[in-house]
Amino acid sequence: MLVAQLLVNAIALGAAYALCALGFVLVLNATGAVNFAQGDMVTAGGLSSVAAASVLPMPAVVLMPVVMVAVGAIGAIAAAIAYLPLKNRPAVSVFISTIALGVILQNTMLAAAGPAPRAAPPLIATRLVQVYGVALPLQSLAVICVAVLVGGGLFVLLFQTRVGQKMRATAQDRAMAAALGIDVVRVIVLTFTLAAALGGAAGVLLSNTFFVTPFDGANYILKAYIAATIGGWGSIGGAALGALLIALFEVLFPALPLIAPSLARLPAAAEIFSQTSAAIALYIALLAILMLRPQGLFGETARRRA
Amino acid sequence: MSALSLRGAATPLGLGAAILLAWPFVFASAYDHRVFALSGIYALLVIGYQFIFGHAGAFALTQGAFFGIGAYAAAILGVRYGWTLELTVIPAMLLAIAVASIVAMPVIRLESHYFALATLGISQVALLVALNWESLTGGANGIAGVPGLSFAGIEATEGMKMAVLVWAVVVVGGALAWQATRGLYGQAMRLLRADDIAAAACGVDGARLRLVAFLLSAGYGGLAGALYAHALRVVSTETLEFHVMVACLAMAVIGGRARVAGAILGAVLLVHLPEWLRDFERYYLIAYGVLLLAMIVLAPDGLIGLVERGWRRISPPSPRSTPAPIPILGRAPVRHDVPALAVVDVSKRFGGVEAVAGVSFVVRAGDIVGLIGPNGSGKTTLLNVVSGFETPDRGHITIGGDSVDGLAAFCVARSGVARTFQTPRLVDDMSALENVAAARAWRLTPSLPSAISPRRAAHMDQRARGEALGLLESLGIAEHSTRQCGGLPIAVRRRIEVARALALEPFLLLFDEPAAGLAADERDDLARRLVALAQAGRALLIVEHDMSFLLPIANRVACLEGGRLIALGPPDEVAHDPAVIAAYLGTGRAGGMD
Numbered sequence: 001m002l003v004a005q006l007l008v009n010a011i012a013l014g015a016a017y018a019l020c021a022l023g024f025v026l027v028l029n030a031t032g033a034v035n036f037a038q039g040d041m042v043t044a045g046g047l048s049s050v051a052a053a054s055v056l057p058m059p060a061v062v063l064m065p066v067v068m069v070a071v072g073a074i075g076a077i078a079a080a081i082a083y084l085p086l087k088n089r090p091a092v093s094v095f096i097s098t099i100a101l102g103v104i105l106q107n108t109m110l111a112a113a114g115p116a117p118r119a120a121p122p123l124i125a126t127r128l129v130q131v132y133g134v135a136l137p138l139q140s141l142a143v144i145c146v147a148v149l150v151g152g153g154l155f156v157l158l159f160q161t162r163v164g165q166k167m168r169a170t171a172q173d174r175a176m177a178a179a180l181g182i183d184v185v186r187v188i189v190l191t192f193t194l195a196a197a198l199g200g201a202a203g204v205l206l207s208n209t210f211f212v213t214p215f216d217g218a219n220y221i222l223k224a225y226i227a228a229t230i231g232g233w234g235s236i237g238g239a240a241l242g243a244l245l246i247a248l249f250e251v252l253f254p255a256l257p258l259i260a261p262s263l264a265r266l267p268a269a270a271e272i273f274s275q276t277s278a279a280i281a282l283y284i285a286l287l288a289i290l291m292l293r294p295q296g297l298f299g300e301t302a303r304r305r306a
Numbered sequence: 307m308s309a310l311s312l313r314g315a316a317t318p319l320g321l322g323a324a325i326l327l328a329w330p331f332v333f334a335s336a337y338d339h340r341v342f343a344l345s346g347i348y349a350l351l352v353i354g355y356q357f358i359f360g361h362a363g364a365f366a367l368t369q370g371a372f373f374g375i376g377a378y379a380a381a382i383l384g385v386r387y388g389w390t391l392e393l394t395v396i397p398a399m400l401l402a403i404a405v406a407s408i409v410a411m412p413v414i415r416l417e418s419h420y421f422a423l424a425t426l427g428i429s430q431v432a433l434l435v436a437l438n439w440e441s442l443t444g445g446a447n448g449i450a451g452v453p454g455l456s457f458a459g460i461e462a463t464e465g466m467k468m469a470v471l472v473w474a475v476v477v478v479g480g481a482l483a484w485q486a487t488r489g490l491y492g493q494a495m496r497l498l499r500a501d502d503i504a505a506a507a508c509g510v511d512g513a514r515l516r517l518v519a520f521l522l523s524a525g526y527g528g529l530a531g532a533l534y535a536h537a538l539r540v541v542s543t544e545t546l547e548f549h550v551m552v553a554c555l556a557m558a559v560i561g562g563r564a565r566v567a568g569a570i571l572g573a574v575l576l577v578h579l580p581e582w583l584r585d586f587e588r589y590y591l592i593a594y595g596v597l598l599l600a601m602i603v604l605a606p607d608g609l610i611g612l613v614e615r616g617w618r619r620i621s622p623p624s625p626r627s628t629p630a631p632i633p634i635l636g637r638a639p640v641r642h643d644v645p646a647l648a649v650v651d652v653s654k655r656f657g658g659v660e661a662v663a664g665v666s667f668v669v670r671a672g673d674i675v676g677l678i679g680p681n682g683s684g685k686t687t688l689l690n691v692v693s694g695f696e697t698p699d700r701g702h703i704t705i706g707g708d709s710v711d712g713l714a715a716f717c718v719a720r721s722g723v724a725r726t727f728q729t730p731r732l733v734d735d736m737s738a739l740e741n742v743a744a745a746r747a748w749r750l751t752p753s754l755p756s757a758i759s760p761r762r763a764a765h766m767d768q769r770a771r772g773e774a775l776g777l778l779e780s781l782g783i784a785e786h787s788t789r790q791c792g793g794l795p796i797a798v799r800r801r802i803e804v805a806r807a808l809a810l811e812p813f814l815l816l817f818d819e820p821a822a823g824l825a826a827d828e829r830d831d832l833a834r835r836l837v838a839l840a841q842a843g844r845a846l847l848i849v850e851h852d853m854s855f856l857l858p859i860a861n862r863v864a865c866l867e868g869g870r871l872i873a874l875g876p877p878d879e880v881a882h883d884p885a886v887i888a889a890y891l892g893t894g895r896a897g898g899m900d
Binding site: 034081082085086089091092093095096097099100101102103104106107108110111218222225226229233274276279280283284286287288290291294 | 409412413416417418419420422423424427428430431434435437438548552556559589591594595598602606
């Protein structure tokens, strides 16, 4: 019962992280650069759904397409001002320019929405539903369903359409794609747009369970970055899997004393199984993975300096 | 150090000094002095950050954490034991350096994006620890009541005195950083950040240089943190939050990444920005982001880069007084009793492809061995294995009789193996002379202490430039010595690369298609020079497609096909070997199929 609820919550969290991480990896593959503002797209999505709900009091599942379009537009602007002028420079320049963009976005959101934590409406409703006699939170189930739909849509777009083919060609080899007559700049702008829309979707999914404030982006970008790293740099499936692993760890680690009551009797159990120690353990695990398997848990090629 | 670079560096330094002197008189209130002191503290933080970010070229996101660690160390020692700056500053710096050396172990070799993430993760851990280890750090409340800034018993808590003390430290710290990076040592770092493969081929120990730069960054970060703790007398988890790192990064980018004056300019500007934009209240951070974005797009070398470019236009630099050419005396005489290079049964696989399969041959002093074979036959892989850039899966390599199995590329280079690349790997925005001189760095100025000693560093820099000029002269390209490599024709670039290879005093030289892209007369000239190198007792291994170039100068020729050695012998024999002809014509694929 408890374990089932925890698992559903963890998978819901992981599904939202995964959407954000997918956007991160799409831009990474298309440009070779880290888009550090991806986390702020999640915040933008959350705050947009709060704003949209105040105008149009509807369940978030209805508002979500609007939010994705709005945040997607931010992504297109991001490409225009923070990527295109730097497309022939080292990837670190884009990393820095997207940090700058993040500062701009965070403070614009602060000016627009204020520092107070907000909550967006639930996707459908917040109540428990009985599934095979187990009471599960409807919101978490809905988050999983919506994330799977959005992820499935992304899959269809990437692998079943001409546009997706162009995006994958550009991700493989920009110069080659350009030589084949693909308008690489357009494809990259589209990729940024799509990535931001995915981040925005993640924001809608997260900001009912969690409050949203203008400076949350740093947390989400870290999760996406870590997910992409442990999943194997550039791997789309790996990033989604990595995001799921992070969420499972984040939810289940602090809950271990609940799952196995004998652990609660350990000295200092409250400190050991806290959110903080879960976060510290996550970073230490990340360092260990980088040291022992720099190609990621599921990747193949090693990436080290000469 | 000759006159020009002193002048070139004196300009930004003078500018920094002018700002430093003018500021307190322009804005005279005690509050302004305190803000000015704060900008000095940030200047130190940024000067430190420039070592790893600007000079070593690694995108670290730990500088904010080093600042916070230094601040907490000073605050805790100050509050618990009543220690003042003189006593807390060393432990604060050492703690930051200790943390840096522990975290460097797993991360210093990581590729750029991973290094950034790993350092970001470490910073997050530091923040979480500070937030939760309440008994030590005061948790979210932080630590108050830190002893005020003082030095040698003199209180410096009042604005003007505080500014003077802080900026005195900035002057000392800035001068040290400037001295450490302006000579050969700095040039080795420049080579490393431009091209770490070329750096390794020049004997530069990239991991070590990056580590030293990282530890220096940490030391300066800890110092800035300690000053901050005593100046503000309060330390909270804010010092560890990401925005300190963002501020530091913004200052480095806006001011200039690899110039002390840039750090000072960036820090003064950005610390004062909120003061100047006070009317805009919280919108000023948006302006901050816009400024950072605009600078990275429009002026990647920062304000100091703009200033320097403008200055060069007003007063074009006079040609730097080049020292007289100096011959390199060279290492111990070549041994003729052992082969210069012995390759024994070497294999290398990439995934399912056997790039090199069971290849054995030797190259002796005075020999020119040609390595031929169709495209994809494993020639370049073999060069990479010999020069330490790839580790063979099987087999052994000895160089001058000593095994080099498992040695890193820079160690192989140091043991006397120099190479050139299919496409010359020169640093485009360094002059030909600097490119060659950088390859002397590990011999002449191998360590930080030798770089910091002004007399030794100047002497070694002078000597390296003389030797580099000697090499360029011997290759007939001395007239290009002061030109930036980026704009030079391929024939000259290839010769510069040869000069750089010779700067390593090698007894084994590896060439990867040295004649490609050369005109007929240039090729003949190159051929004569290669023969002269061999006659001087060096061993040469040359990968080449151009048979009319290679066959007349080679003593022996080895032919690879599908990773296997299918022929080895005098040039005439190999050229007429049916298996070799078949390999090139693609009929029968002789020898590659067993």
